[in-house]
Amino acid sequence: MKYIDKLRNSGLRPTKQRLQICEVLFNTEKTFHFTINELEQKIKNKIDNKISLATVYNTVHAFEKKGYLKQIPINSNQTYFDTNVTDHHHFYDLKDQKLIDLENSDVGPINIKKKINGKRIKSVEVLVKLED
Amino acid sequence: MKYIDKLRNSGLRPTKQRLQICEVLFNTEKTFHFTINELEQKIKNKIDNKISLATVYNTVHAFEKKGYLKQIPINSNQTYFDTNVTDHHHFYDLKDQKLIDLENSDVGPINIKKKINGKRIKSVEVLVKLED
DNA sequence: CACTTATTTAGAACCATTATAAACTAGAAG
DNA sequence: CTTCTAGTTTATAATGGTTCTAAATAAGTG
Incomplete structure (x- = not known):
């Protein structure tokens, strides 16, 4: 199996x-x-x-x-x-309360310039809220 | 007052x-x-x-x-x-469960290329998870 | 002051999630 | 195959953040 x-x-x-x-x-x-x-x-x-x-x-x-x-x-x-565990982002439709995938290519590169001492970036997630 | x-x-x-x-x-x-x-x-x-x-x-x-x-x-x-209602983002320290502000200038412009019919973008929020 | 509507309040209700502890099962060892 | 042990499942209770309720109170208006 x-x-x-x-x-x-x-x-x-x-x-x-x-x-x-x-x-x-x-x-x-x-x-x-x-x-x-x-x-x-x-x-x-x-x-x-x-x-x-x-x-x-x-x-x-x-x-x-x-x-x-x-x-x-x-x-x-x-x-x-989410069963999609690749790096990607989401739209959230506030009215319908629905999530929609946003591929990495839909968002473009995100460059986090700030550093925190002794910490590593584990993930970068973007949530785009949608309204009518 | x-x-x-x-x-x-x-x-x-x-x-x-x-x-x-x-x-x-x-x-x-x-x-x-x-x-x-x-x-x-x-x-x-x-x-x-x-x-x-x-x-x-x-x-x-x-x-x-x-x-x-x-x-x-x-x-x-x-x-x-958050009492900071300006557009900005957050680090989230997974270990200490603490939020840290990320100014817009720390992240750079985010360009959402995908459009959803009849919907407008209300906000774009980035959450950067931190680990040790 | 009188009246209407908004607000506050304590407590109950709600409900997603987690804890509990007993029954069960997978895998390993003999 | 049998026995053993640690991991897993299960029903149910407990937890805890949030929302609801309905009565009391306060704010604004005429």
């Missing part, structure tokens, strides 16, 4: 639940954004057995820690995740 | 509570970032009477709507606000 090695290689046991969540998250043409609630719905629609909400949270956090998912920095009552 | 007109001009009644919160938020040398909890503490330290937590929430939201405060898009269990 294609996700067993992926999980093993990162020190996560390939359990039935994790493999099923992998199918939902990564076995798709396009990457996508989701909240935990939305993911739970997708899982329900795709599989027969039930996966506990706690497991969904655990798994998403484990995957995020391993770099298979990214949290999207946005103020919302729910946390948004 | 210097904040009475500010409030009246934006259609907010200059109540005792709002004026006191104005003192804490705006009567400072430097702008700053805060959570509601941190603001509540600051208020307690600065004034004699008590301001209800609900009023702090109400006031912060009212001020944000009027453009006197900005929400900082960051994933945290608490919402961060």
Whole structure:
């Protein structure tokens, strides 16, 4: 199975639940954004057995820690995740509350001139808010 | 009083509570970032009477709507606000969980090349995550 | 002063997320 | 295959930031 090695290689046991969540998250043409609630719905629609909400949270956090998912920095009552873990940015449509991908090439190079002593830049994320 | 007109001009009644919160938020040398909890503490330290937590929430939201405060898009269990409402960006120190201002000149121009039909860009915010 | 509308307030309600602790399972070793 | 151990799943409770509610209070207007 294609996700067993992926999980093993990162020190996560390939359990039935994790493999099923992998199918939902990564076995798709396009990457996508989701909240935990939305993911739970997708899982329900795709599989027969039930996966506990706690497991969904655990798994998403484990995957995020391993770099298979990214949290999207946005103020919302729910946390948004992204299956696109490449460097890229987002539009946020304030009216429709929808996220839209912005490729790096859509934004151009960002040059952070300020340095903080003893700290390295881990990521640079741009959020472009849209209104009508 | 210097904040009475500010409030009246934006259609907010200059109540005792709002004026006191104005003192804490705006009567400072430097702008700053805060959570509601941190603001509540600051208020307690600065004034004699008590301001209800609900009023702090109400006031912060009212001020944000009027453009006197900005929400900082960051994933945290608490919402961060900024008394600096000029266009600027942030470092976020993941270890210390601290926000640091990044002036526009520290980042350089950001040119969003992609357009979304019928939508205007309201703001462009950069979050630079820092690690050790 | 009288009246209307906005604001404040304490407390309850809400709800996403995290903690708990018991049951279960994967992988390893014998 | 069996046993053992650490990792994982699970239902449920707990947590905690934020919002709601409805009654009391205060501001502005005539």
